[in-house]
Amino acid sequence: MNPVLQEIYSTVIPSAPYIIAAYALLWVVLLMYVLFVVRGFKKTEKQIAILEEALAEKEGLNR
Amino acid sequence: MPDTKRQPKQRSLPEAGQMADRVAPFALIVGIVLTTVGFFLAFFYAAPVNGAEVYARDAAGNILRDSAGNALPALEEIGGQLVSNVLLISQKIFYFHMPVALVSFLALAVAAFYCVRFLMTKQQRYDTCARISMEIALVFVICTMITGEMWTRFEWGVWWTWEPRLTTYLILMLVVIAYFVLRNALDDPERCATYAAVVGIIAFVDVPICFMITRLVPSSVHPVVLREGGMSADMGITLVLVLIGMLCVAFALYRMRFRQVRMQERVEALKAALDEE
Numbered sequence: 001m002n003p004v005l006q007e008i009y010s011t012v013i014p015s016a017p018y019i020i021a022a023y024a025l026l027w028v029v030l031l032m033y034v035l036f037v038v039r040g041f042k043k044t045e046k047q048i049a050i051l052e053e054a055l056a057e058k059e060g061l062n063r
Numbered sequence: 064m065p066d067t068k069r070q071p072k073q074r075s076l077p078e079a080g081q082m083a084d085r086v087a088p089f090a091l092i093v094g095i096v097l098t099t100v101g102f103f104l105a106f107f108y109a110a111p112v113n114g115a116e117v118y119a120r121d122a123a124g125n126i127l128r129d130s131a132g133n134a135l136p137a138l139e140e141i142g143g144q145l146v147s148n149v150l151l152i153s154q155k156i157f158y159f160h161m162p163v164a165l166v167s168f169l170a171l172a173v174a175a176f177y178c179v180r181f182l183m184t185k186q187q188r189y190d191t192c193a194r195i196s197m198e199i200a201l202v203f204v205i206c207t208m209i210t211g212e213m214w215t216r217f218e219w220g221v222w223w224t225w226e227p228r229l230t231t232y233l234i235l236m237l238v239v240i241a242y243f244v245l246r247n248a249l250d251d252p253e254r255c256a257t258y259a260a261v262v263g264i265i266a267f268v269d270v271p272i273c274f275m276i277t278r279l280v281p282s283s284v285h286p287v288v289l290r291e292g293g294m295s296a297d298m299g300i301t302l303v304l305v306l307i308g309m310l311c312v313a314f315a316l317y318r319m320r321f322r323q324v325r326m327q328e329r330v331e332a333l334k335a336a337l338d339e340e
Contacts, residue, residue, distance in 0.1 A: 002139075003120070004117060004119075004137040004139050005139055005141075007117045007137075007149065008117055008139060008141070008146055008148070008149055008150055009150060010149060011114065011149055011150070011151055011152060011153065011217075012150070012152050014217070015151075015152050015153035015217050016152075018153060018156070018213040018214070018216060018217040019152065019153060019155055019156055019213070021213050022156045022159070022160070022209065022210045022213035022214065023102070023156075023159065023210075025209045025210075025213075026159060026163065026206045026209060026210055029202060029205050029206050029209065030202065030206070030312065030316075033198075033202045033316060034316070034319075037316070037319050037320050037323050040320075040323045040324075040327065041323050041326070043327075044323065044326045044327045044330055047327075047330045047334075048330055051330065051333055051334060051337065054337060055337065058337075058340075
């Protein structure tokens with residue numbers, strides 16, 4: 001490559017790790033929030049199952 | 064005789080399972096598609112931004128000058144255009160950095176709205192909405208800081224500088240974090256919600272300061288893009304696509320979290336009712 005083109009493209013390789021890190025970390029943060037919400041859903045579902053069991057027990061005792 | 068006195072309009076409280084929740088999955092898909100398209104447009108459609116000028120040099124590496132002593136630019140043809148500047152590929156970070164920053168401002172505006180509604184009505188539901196909006200705002204504030212830091216590190220050679228835009232945005236991030244610290248510190252739900260609402264409104268007050276600071280402080284080195292001639296059409300199209308995509312993603316995340324929190328609240332209410340029986 002001629003020296004002028006080398007200078008024109010001189011920032012491409014050095015900037016690549018920062019560009020990749022910026023995009024990757026952005027999506028990691030968004031994904032982490034999604035996982036946080038999904039974990040909340042799972043916890044709530046477990047609590048609903050416990051409530052259903054407690055209700056079934058109560059109905060069994062009442063009969 | 065019918066009561067002709069005007070009754071105050073009863074606003075229905077935000078609730079899960081409404082139309083917004085049916086739209087949310089589609090919004091998420093649209094958001095992912097638009098941001099992916101925007102990503103490819105950023106690298107393959109939007110032209111790179113020009114950096115420092117490249118000068119013609121002799122065999123020894125000395126810059127060639129004209130008779131007036133001005134350095135002669137070196138011209139190369141790239142993609143049918145004559146280029147005489149260093150091409151800044153790091154500027155591609157901008158196409159996601161600016162949209163996430165704008166979305167964080169919008170999330171804070173929504174949070175401030177619900178904070179005001181809570182202070183006016185003392186309805187706990189508005190406090191829930193405010194809290195979730197602040198969570199979304201925090202997520203996008205973190206995304207803005209990360210993308211900004213990567214760009215700052217490469218472009219300016221430092222991880223941090225006390226530049227007006229960066230400083231005001233750091234203050235904004237600290238206020239948003241303080242909102243959650245405050246919520247965790249107070250036990251009484253009524254007091255917690257009231258004080259948190261005030262902090263939420265304070266966070267929103269910083270938003271226009273953050274936005275306008277680069278225009279108010281001329282010495283700021285942070286780029287001011289939204290001005291006449293600041294963006295070419297290809298940059299504008301890419302930016303708008305990513306912005307709409309990020310807005311859709313933020314909306315979908317908000318509705319997903321709201322649905323989960325409402326489900327949790329209803330479970331707690333059922334538990335309390337069962338315990339009373």
